[in-house]
Amino acid sequence: AHQTKQLPILTYPFICSTFHLAQSSDGTSNGTALWLGAQLLSTYLADVKCSNPASYKTCSQAVELGSRIGLTACALHLFL
Numbered sequence: 001a002h003q004t005k006q007l008p009i010l011t012y013p014f015i016c017s018t019f020h021l022a023q024s025s026d027g028t029s030n031g032t033a034l035w036l037g038a039q040l041l042s043t044y045l046a047d048v049k050c051s052n053p054a055s056y057k058t059c060s061q062a063v064e065l066g067s068r069i070g071l072t073a074c075a076l077h078l079f080l
Helices: 036-051 071-079
Strands: 009-014 017-022
Touching: 009 071, 017 071, 036 071
Parallel strands: none
Antiparallel strands: 009 017
16 A cells, blocks of 8 residues: 555456555545555455455445545445
């Protein structure tokens, strides 16, 4: 994530989708760039879903707080 903070639009392939995430590197807000934690959490969610698809069928909602530019929320949307 730290190597892509200068890109205004980050194209992020994820499973069967591609996300186009808008980010800003002006330093006025820390919520305008992709964080490594969001990448790790979305990858973890994808691994869990692929290894046990039935586990996601029982879950129909989620609350995601502090999503920054929204990668984790987009990943959750694909699964729920």
